Amino acid sequence: MKVLTLNFLTCARKTCKQNPAAFPLHPKEAELEQIETDINPLFIQNMLPRLDWEAMKTVTNELGLPNLPLETPTAEALVDESSGEPSQTLKDLHSLLMETSVASGKLVCANCGHEYAVKEGIANFLLPSHMV
Numbered sequence: 001m002k003v004l005t006l007n008f009l010t011c012a013r014k015t016c017k018q019n020p021a022a023f024p025l026h027p028k029e030a031e032l033e034q035i036e037t038d039i040n041p042l043f044i045q046n047m048l049p050r051l052d053w054e055a056m057k058t059v060t061n062e063l064g065l066p067n068l069p070l071e072t073p074t075a076e077a078l079v080d081e082s083s084g085e086p087s088q089t090l091k092d093l094h095s096l097l098m099e100t101s102v103a104s105g106k107l108v109c110a111n112c113g114h115e116y117a118v119k120e121g122i123a124n125f126l127l128p129s130h131m132v
């Protein structure tokens, strides 16, 4: 699962849904892999304003990835001014959000402590019946 995906996941337990501590889920013992994909500047530009940037910074930090900029980059920061080509900022974001994947490990809810297993890049969000 792409690192980007972690910005859209929260704990599946009903009692956690309204609790701010249930987002983001915290990666644990995560094994990362780089999966190369073509850069799509427009996709990233449109995605950025929808991201919870603080949560993105928390998760990338916990994964030991390079630091994200302090604030969400502006659309202007994604283009190299002189050449009109994708900027280094855009390339870095692409690599971090789109190409870096959690291959295996756990995602932990800071509210209830439940650990969701990630295997072969897929997180299992099914809960045992007594926890639903």
Ligand SMILES: [Zn+2]
Residues within 6 Å of the ligand: 011, 012, 013, 016, 022, 109, 110, 111, 112, 113, 114
């Ligand atoms: Zn939870």
